[in-house]
Amino acid sequence: RTNFEIVVQDLKGQFHFLQANDISAVSEEKKSLMSPLKATPDELQNLIAYLSQLTGVKPGAAKIGPSKPGGIPFSRIAHPRLGDWLTYNGELSGNRYNELTQINTTNVNQLRLEWIFTVPLWKQFLPETAYFIENMKYFGLEVTPLVVDGLMYVTGPHQAFALDALTGRLIWEYSRARAPALVGDAALGTNRGMAVLGDKAFMTTDDAHLIALNRTTGKLEWEVVMPEEAMHYGSTVAPLVVKDMVIAGVSGGDWGLRGFVAAYRASDGKLVWWRWTIPDKGEPAAESWGGNPPKTGGGATWLTGSYDPETDTLYWSTGNPFPDSDDRNRPGDNLYTDCILALNPNDGGLRWFYQVTPHDVRDWDANAPLVLVDTKYQGRERNLLLHADKNGFFYVLDRTNGHVLLAKSFVRVTWASGIGADGRPQLLPENGLVCPEEGTNWSSTAFSPETRLYYVMALEKCSVKLSAGRWRVGRPEEDAAKKYLRALDIDSGKIVWEIPQIGPAEGKRHAGVLASASGLLFYSDPSGEIVGVDNRIGKTLWHFPTNGESKASPMTYMAKGKQFVGLAVGPNILCFGLP
Numbered sequence: 001r002t003n004f005e006i007v008v009q010d011l012k013g014q015f016h017f018l019q020a021n022d023i024s025a026v027s028e029e030k031k032s033l034m035s036p037l038k039a040t041p042d043e044l045q046n047l048i049a050y051l052s053q054l055t056g057v058k059p060g061a062a063k064i065g066p067s068k069p070g071g072i073p074f075s076r077i078a079h080p081r082l083g084d085w086l087t088y089n090g091e092l093s094g095n096r097y098n099e100l101t102q103i104n105t106t107n108v109n110q111l112r113l114e115w116i117f118t119v120p121l122w123k124q125f126l127p128e129t130a131y132f133i134e135n136m137k138y139f140g141l142e143v144t145p146l147v148v149d150g151l152m153y154v155t156g157p158h159q160a161f162a163l164d165a166l167t168g169r170l171i172w173e174y175s176r177a178r179a180p181a182l183v184g185d186a187a188l189g190t191n192r193g194m195a196v197l198g199d200k201a202f203m204t205t206d207d208a209h210l211i212a213l214n215r216t217t218g219k220l221e222w223e224v225v226m227p228e229e230a231m232h233y234g235s236t237v238a239p240l241v242v243k244d245m246v247i248a249g250v251s252g253g254d255w256g257l258r259g260f261v262a263a264y265r266a267s268d269g270k271l272v273w274w275r276w277t278i279p280d281k282g283e284p285a286a287e288s289w290g291g292n293p294p295k296t297g298g299g300a301t302w303l304t305g306s307y308d309p310e311t312d313t314l315y316w317s318t319g320n321p322f323p324d325s326d327d328r329n330r331p332g333d334n335l336y337t338d339c340i341l342a343l344n345p346n347d348g349g350l351r352w353f354y355q356v357t358p359h360d361v362r363d364w365d366a367n368a369p370l371v372l373v374d375t376k377y378q379g380r381e382r383n384l385l386l387h388a389d390k391n392g393f394f395y396v397l398d399r400t401n402g403h404v405l406l407a408k409s410f411v412r413v414t415w416a417s418g419i420g421a422d423g424r425p426q427l428l429p430e431n432g433l434v435c436p437e438e439g440t441n442w443s444s445t446a447f448s449p450e451t452r453l454y455y456v457m458a459l460e461k462c463s464v465k466l467s468a469g470r471w472r473v474g475r476p477e478e479d480a481a482k483k484y485l486r487a488l489d490i491d492s493g494k495i496v497w498e499i500p501q502i503g504p505a506e507g508k509r510h511a512g513v514l515a516s517a518s519g520l521l522f523y524s525d526p527s528g529e530i531v532g533v534d535n536r537i538g539k540t541l542w543h544f545p546t547n548g549e550s551k552a553s554p555m556t557y558m559a560k561g562k563q564f565v566g567l568a569v570g571p572n573i574l575c576f577g578l579p
Contacts, residue, residue: 071199071215072148074243078309083558085147087304088193088238089444090555093372094306094315096446097515098556102563103578104518108532108542110578114564115168117573119156140551141568142510143193144238144444146201147557151215152566153201154573157189160203160213166559168575172218179207186234186251192304192552193238195246197266202246204235210248210264222269226250231257231296238304242314242345245272249301253319254363259299259337261316263348273348277301277318277336290331297330298322299337303367303442307345308383311400314345315372315385319365333358338366340387342402352402354423356389362415362434362463364390369445369512372399375452378491386447386490388456392439393419394493408493410486411439411458435462444512444553446521451536453487453496455513455521459505460484481505485513485523487538497538503527512553514565522565524550530567530574546574 077086082099089096103111119141146153152165158178162171178189186206195202200212200221207230212221226248227233232255239248245263253259259277264270277299279285286293298321305316321330321337338357343350356366371386377396385399392413396406407419414435416425438459445456461481483505486498503509503526511524521535528549532542548570556565566575 072196074197074241077197077241083147083563085145085555085557086196087146087240088144088195089304089306089369092240092242092307092309094304094369095371095373096444096513096553096555097448097517099517100556100558100563101516101518102558103516103520103556103565105520105534105541107578108520111532111542111544111565111576112579113544114575114577116575117154117161117163117168117170119154119159119161119571119573120173139188140549140570141573142190142236142551143568143573144553144555145566145568145573146194146196147555147559147566148196150559152557152573153194153196153215154568155191155193155203156571157191158206160194160201160218162201162215162218163573165557165564165575166562168573174213174218174220176205179205182206182232182234186236190236191238192236195239195241197241197244197246200266202239202241202248202266204237204239204248206234208233208235208250210235210239210246210269212246212266212269224264224269224271226260226262227257233257235302237302240304240307240314241266242307245345247305247314247316247345249303249305249316251300251302253298253300253302253322253365254324256296256298256322257300258295258297259301259318261301261305261341261343261348263345273346275341275343275348275350277339277341279335285335288333288335294322294330296322297334297337298324299339300365300367303369306370306372308372308399311383312345313351313399314343315370315399316341316343317366317368317370317387319367320360320363324363325361327359327361330359334360338364340366340370340385340397340402342399354395354397354402354404356387356393356395357391358424362391362437364438366390367442368440369442371445371447371454373447373449373490375449375490377405384490386445386454388440388445388454388458388488390436390438390440391415391425392436393425394454394456394488395419396490396493406490406493410456410488410493410495411436411460412462413439414462430465432465433462434465437461437463441510443510444514446513446515447490448515448521448535450517450519451487452490453535454490455485455487455515455535457501457510457512457523458484458486458498461505483509483526485521485525485533485538487535499533499538499540501525501527502529509549509551511550514554514556516556522554522556522567524552524554524567524569528569530554530569530576544576546570548572 152163160174232252263272278297300319321334385397412435483501514522552568
């Protein structure tokens, strides 16, 4: 036996990783199997120049041109193999539910840490600005790894990595300088991950560029600037692949911009379509701004959407209007902010929309997961969209038309008594106390077809609305922030079980959940523990202290016949497996 570790790529482009235990012997050829090169000095010089340009492209360079066809087809992304994790949520449906059962309720207590990958030199890619220093205490990777054919793809601040999914060993690395003068989460180095198609991996950058990397080498293939003008645009979203397109959105809505979602041709980055979330003057939705929508009306699109291949419909959520709390110059509902949009993925055309919070003045937005489920509901088979919103309501929509089938509060709500038959909130008089301040956030959710439960991280926290000339001190004890993992019955919206979270509820701690067919639910709590529970009753079966802070959601995959559970914690990727 030897100490060698070998990576073999077959003619189909798939990687095979051979560890020391897999190798019985290594023999060396006495001479190269390649024929001697016969070339003139000029021909050698030209060959060296050509090979040199294949080593990489400087950030910001122009397009290199389309790659050869092959690699991961969209059909595999639409119908992933058991053990794949090919999109941000694992499925185009946005549902973090997985069919793997090797890790189950009977053996989850044996889970152990298999490997750790620490993002190298991650601090040097982070800005030294007052905004960053103020928010640094909340920093951590928000990426969900992708796994395909033995390779794991992860992102860090202005970085991308390909790892051996079995061992965590680095295969290649891509990095670029951070963009100057950015604001918001993009300025903090936040990036939620990649998308894959063919021989490429796609990611957005802090300054709202969309780039394509060669999946095998990490070489930059093409790069496009998404915004028409700089403004305050950034991007933190993991792109979504639909057919032969890469679809992405932008962040920065709290700082003043005009939100949009756009689709680009995966082969070369050519723009396919563009959809503004703030209408132009003269368009029908402009009346929802008093007839004069601003060019910086907000409506950012910073969370990955969902796609239904059967109906060929793309679903994407939008952020709050700008300014978020000062509404003096934005009368009306302010479309299409705080909306769920159903789009034609071929041209970006609007099929329907539902606005969860008309005229939002509390920075609630609608950027929370859109989970697509096909199941029997209230006696008939339905195509559903499940969505728990920051405004405190859990929604069940008919995703074919946007009709509200159920809207029920899953946290304490004082601003509305409910959602009417017309889908609009039934507002209550303001009394100074607004609940919730933030019922949930972008943390991933999941629905289990076995339990028919929807799992969501819920935050019980209220805020006090102050008016001129008034002040208040302190807060009632009952209004102290508390965080829960809650399981909701989708037929009634009732809370079936809940688990109080350990650790601070405040701050940007938006870790999500992963459900499985084996009866498990994984999540990380604010204290830094990774937890596995029985998804039927919420009983804790396993936990692991990381001594770090997780702002990401778990995923799972198979490598060489072994199931792993992976999660980003602080600057690290942690992967767990059975002995």
